[in-house]
Amino acid sequence: MKSRTVLVMFFVLCTAVFSLFSAPLTAQAAPGDLWARWFVEVAFENNKPNAKMTVEIGHETRSGQPVIDTSKTYPLNCQEHGSLHIVDNVAEFDGNSFLSCEMPNFQELVYKLTEGKLVIDESCTCKLADGLANVDFDSPSQNPLFYTPSLQFSAPTNSFGNAVQYELNVGGAVAISEEFSNTGKMQFGGGAFIKNGNGYAPEFQVDGLSLASSPPYIAGLVKVPTNEKEFIVGHNPDTGEFLYGKLDYLYLDPGCVGHGGI
DSSP, X not given: OOOOOSSHHXXXXXXXXXXXXXXXXXXXXXXXXXXXXXXEEEEOGGGSOEXXXXXXXXXXXXXXXXXXXXXXXXXXXXXXXXXXXXXXXXXXXXXXXXXXXXXXXXHXXXXXXXXXXXXXXXXXXXXXXXXXXXXXXXXXXXXXXXXXXXXXXXXXXXXXXXXXXXXXXXXXXXXXXXXXXXXXXXXXXXXXXEEOSSEEEEEEEETTEEEOEESSOEESOOEEESOOOEEEESEETTTTEEOEXXXXXXXEEOOBOBOBXX
C-alpha cells in the first residue's frame, strides 16, 4: 500500500525487511464502505528537499480486505531553516537546521476525490502507524526526525553518541526500542504501532534486526487527527531539540484509516 517512487531499488530490499509493518489494515466497516488514508515521504533528490503526501481511497471486500481504488500524490512545499547542506542527495542536519513542510487538508482532499461521497471525521483510531528513516547519526541528541503535535518519530542517542534508540509517539502513546550500536554509517530502521485487540504491540527494527520495545504492549486505543496542516523534519519545537546527522529518506504513516460519520 506504500508508494515506492523514490529510491526504488533501495526499497525493494527494505520492503522485505519491514514486511511486518506492511500488513493489510483491517478497518471496522461494512463491505463496500469507503475508507481513506495518507502517508508522507521525504527525500532529497537532485539535492533538494522532496516531500510528498499520498492519499489513498478504497473500499473493503466482503472478507474485510482493503482494496485501493484511487491513489494520488501531492508534492509539498517545504521551507529550509538554518544551514541545511545537501550533497549527493543526502541532507546534513547540523543541530540548527530543519525543514517545515505544509500539508493540504486531508479531509478536503478526500471529499474532492470521492466527489462528496466520503466525509471523514476529524480523527480516527490508529490501526498501524509506522516511521522509517535512513540516517547516519552524529552528536548525542534526541534526534527528532518527524514532528507534528500528534505524531513524532525520533532516534535518541546516548551521552557518548555510540548507542541509539528509536522512539515513536502516536497520539501521546510512546514506545522506545532497545539500544543499538551507532555504526557511523547510514542505518535504515524504525518502528511501528501494530493494533492488537484493544491496544498496540510496538515493533522496532534496524538494518533487518529486530529490537525489543519498551513497553512491549500499550493498552488502550489512540486517536489520530485527520487534519494536520504542517510537519517538521529535524526539529521538535516542544522540546527545542534538533537532529544531528545525515538523512536521505524519511517515511511516516499515522495508521489512520478514516471512514465517514460525524
